[in-house]
Amino acid sequence: MRRIALVLVSLFLSASASAEIITFEYTGVINTLRETIGNGDSRAVVSSNKIPGGVRVGNDFHGTYSIDTNSAVAMSSATTTIYYNWAGMPGTTSITFDKSGTTASSPYAAGRVYVSHDGTSDYVSIDAGVSYGTRDSSYQNIGFNFSGKGNLSNLAIPTSFNVADWYSAEATLLWNTGSGYIDMTGMLTSVNRVSAVPEPESYAMLLAGLGLVAGIAARRKQQRG
Secondary structure, three states: OHHHHHHHHHHHHHHHHHOEEEEEEEEEEEEEEEEEEOOOOOOEEOOEOOOOOOOEOOOEEEEEEEEEOOOEEEEEOOOEEEEEOOOOOEEEEEEEEOOOOOEEEEEEOOOEEEEEEOOOOEEEEEEEEEEOOOOOOOEEEEEEEEEEOOOOOOOOOOOOOOHHHOOEEEEEEEEEOOOEEEEEEEEEEEEEEEEEEEOHHHHHHHHHHHHHHHHHHHHHHHHHO
16 A cells, blocks of 8 residues: 555656646836827837836836646747647736836736747747736736747746846736726846646646545455454
């Protein structure tokens, strides 16, 4: 019975290592703000905007984003792979402006991860989360972009992002205020991995296995009695 339990734990750890939800915490500083009023195509560069509470260029922000390492491959070539989180795996995606405390968030892991590695340059783009409101109300689209050289060894989804190692690391935010749009770009000052949570299937495997072990133990106890 002890051998069975060890085998089940081994299988659980193996599944957890290959498929997990990884969460990162990040900090950054706002670089640019562009505002579009109504449905017009013109965008004005502004120093502050109508994001609730008001924020300005130079303000700090922080938040979290999650990646499902088991996201499906939607497109792949010799130098590029695009992953999609078709199942909408739960995660934690947010951005909070330190000055006002205003927060945008999504309860899902990143919906899309774009990875490029061509031998001369590396690029990772993360569509981290979209939060929709009702018609004519606000929504937010949060993204992260990393570009550099020698950062990647293959086209797998990265599991760490040390901003000091990348030539450029930025966050982007599209915020619909209900009467227009705000585009924000910000320089990331830190990105730290804080957790890796096994997917639900891994927990189910472990629970089923523990149930099997308990059943075997109960039968042996009855036989001895």
